[in-house]
Amino acid sequence: QTVVTQEPSFSVSPGGTVTLTCGLRSGSVSTSHLPSWYQQTPGQAPRTLISSTNTRSSGVPDRFSGSILGNKAALTITGAQTDDESDYYCVLYMDRGIKIFGGGTKLTVL
Amino acid sequence: EVKLLESGGGLVQPGGSLRLSCATSGFIFSYYDMSWVRQAPGKGLEWVSTVSGRGDSIVYADSVRGRFTISRDNSKNTVYLQMNSLRADDTALYYCAKDSAAATRAFDYWGQGTLVTVSS
Numbered sequence: 001q002t003v004v005t006q007e008p009s010f011s012v013s014p015g016g017t018v019t020l021t022c023g024l025r026s027g028s029v030s031t032s033h034l035p036s037w038y039q040q041t042p043g044q045a046p047r048t049l050i051s052s053t054n055t056r057s058s059g060v061p062d063r064f065s066g067s068i069l070g071n072k073a074a075l076t077i078t079g080a081q082t083d084d085e086s087d088y089y090c091v092l093y094m095d096r097g098i099k100i101f102g103g104g105t106k107l108t109v110l
Numbered sequence: 111e112v113k114l115l116e117s118g119g120g121l122v123q124p125g126g127s128l129r130l131s132c133a134t135s136g137f138i139f140s141y142y143d144m145s146w147v148r149q150a151p152g153k154g155l156e157w158v159s160t161v162s163g164r165g166d167s168i169v170y171a172d173s174v175r176g177r178f179t180i181s182r183d184n185s186k187n188t189v190y191l192q193m194n195s196l197r198a199d200d201t202a203l204y205y206c207a208k209d210s211a212a213a214t215r216a217f218d219y220w221g222q223g224t225l226v227t228v229s230s
Contacts, residue, residue, distance in 0.1 A: 001172075036216035038155070045205060045223060046147075046155065051216035089155050093215040097160060097169035099145075104154040 002026075004092050006102035012080045012109055020105045021072040022090030028071035033092040035073035037066060040087045040104075049088075050075060077107075085109040112136040112219045114206045119224030122196055130191040130224055132206030139187040140164065143209035145217060146180065146191045148202035148226075156202075160209065161189065174200075196228045 003025040012018035022035055029035060037050040048057045050066035053073065063078045073092070077084055090102045118130040132144070146158040159170045159180040168180055179192040189206060203223040210218035 034215045036214070038217070040155070045220040046217075047220075048210075048216060048218050051210055051214040051218070055214065057218060087154075091157070091216070097167070098171070099157040099160070099215065101147075101155045101157055 002094060002100055004090065004100045004102040006088075006090060006105045008103065009106045009108070012077070012107065014080060014082060014109055016080050017076065017078045018080060018107065019069070020075045020077075020088055020090075020107070021069065022074070022092070022102050023072040024092070029068065029073045029092060031068060033073070033094070035066065035068075036091045037064075037073075037075045038089045038091070039084075040089065041085075046089065080109050082109050112208065114208060114219060114221035116204065116206045116221045116224035119204065119226045121227045121229065123230050124197060124228055126196050126228070127192070127194045128196065128226060130193065130204055130206075130226070132189045132191075132221060134187045134189070134206075134208070137208065139182075140184040144180075144182060144189040145207045145209055146189075147205045147207050147217070147220075148200075149205070149223075150199070150202045153202075155205075158204070159191065193226070196226075198228050200226060201228045202226060 005023045038046040040046045054066040087104045089104045113135045115133045145160040161180045177195045182189045205223045206221040207217035208219040
């Protein structure tokens, strides 16, 4: 069973920089997994931030960026704002069209 | 403007069936894969199934394979999820999501969800 790992929680100060990661319990994440990132605030539908590792969706501020760091996908928020306090999910594309979500990271900005 | 509107959720007994619908507008429906994603109360997101633009390629998560069936009607710009043999752990908010260009395999637009509760 493939498991996608994310930090359960993270905290950042307003104006600070934070990097959330998305890994595989067994193996390395690469661009071939087409990692994507989603933001979800309580009671709302997810919002798409990043696709194909590092392509920002329309309207997403450039303080959000995606990359591969070592053997994981990463979402970096540079200059965090209080509005960024949300849950963040990554998705990896696997064989045969299967997509797997990570467990999500709850980001606190304070 | 892209719009996705789910319907069909409700309360169903264990072992029962339910059919969800997702009506769409604002894009050329047949050009894009469509997916269902669910979220159990207080839990994370879980991909459920994806159907290709022509409906000829379908994939399911292991947790629903054999019980759920995804389909689409390109003449009605609507995607469906037939859910049979429902279990308590299928209780969730079910989101319809439009896939972005095939090369990215990401979701780019989401509906607001329809709640499915499986309970006796």
